[in-house]
Amino acid sequence: MAKTQEMAQRPSTDPRVRGPAEGQAQRARESSYALAPPADIFEDADGIGIMLDMPGVTKDRLTVKADRSELVIEGDASIDMPTGMEAAYAEIRSAHYRRSFTLTNELDADAIEASMKDGVLSIRIPKRAELKPRHIEIQAT
């Protein structure tokens, strides 16, 4: 797992349900641990659609970056936790999500749209207009 400078500096949120007495070093070590959100990917005539499960992530804590070859999704979940709570059991052990997809050049990376609702991120990657299947009119003679 490549750990970039950017990731290392990202403000870490407390992901897990656990006590407050954990040390800084441990926190720093865990901040690089990212969950890959499960994805549904489909294609129709206009483009590719992706849906990702990212519970706890809001619009302002999400980045979707695309260049010609790669689409990178990163987000941090914010989870309301009362002060003084002690951890008892945890199946989700990180609040940082990251997943990337390879883009190919028939897709229009400049026209990607994304929306977030109830912890589900929906992304739409349109195909370049010149590559969409065209309906060809048959002229009556």
Added chain:
Amino acid sequence: MFSSQPGNGGLIQEFWRLEQEMDEMLGRWAWPLGIRSTARGTFPPMNIGVTPDNVEIYFFAPGLDPKSVEVSAQRNVLTIFGERQVPARTETTWFRKERFEGPFRRVINLPEDVASDRIRARYQDGILYVTAERPESAKPRKIEIS
């Protein structure tokens, strides 16, 4: 990670050690899920925390209609069930379907009895927060020294 402790049991042991460390850090106590526990990866995944007053349960369940989820408790057994519906799409080709779809149910053994009317639940940003108030008898008490 791969370069640390060469010749000390190899990779497998290293992974095993990491897993142990994770478990120690985060799931210090095996929660008494009891016989109703389910395999890892069951939807929705959950975390549990305890405060002096409440047991806080977090279900990571994005994309639900809160109306389709039911939370109930009988003595110390808390149940949630519901269904996640993924809109049907026609004229599409699917490449991946990793997200959970369909009905789900999770049952948790709480450490003590809770009354159904002492449970609050709310749904926000894809997380279902369930707060079960602990009975007076289970709350830590401060004993006055006379």
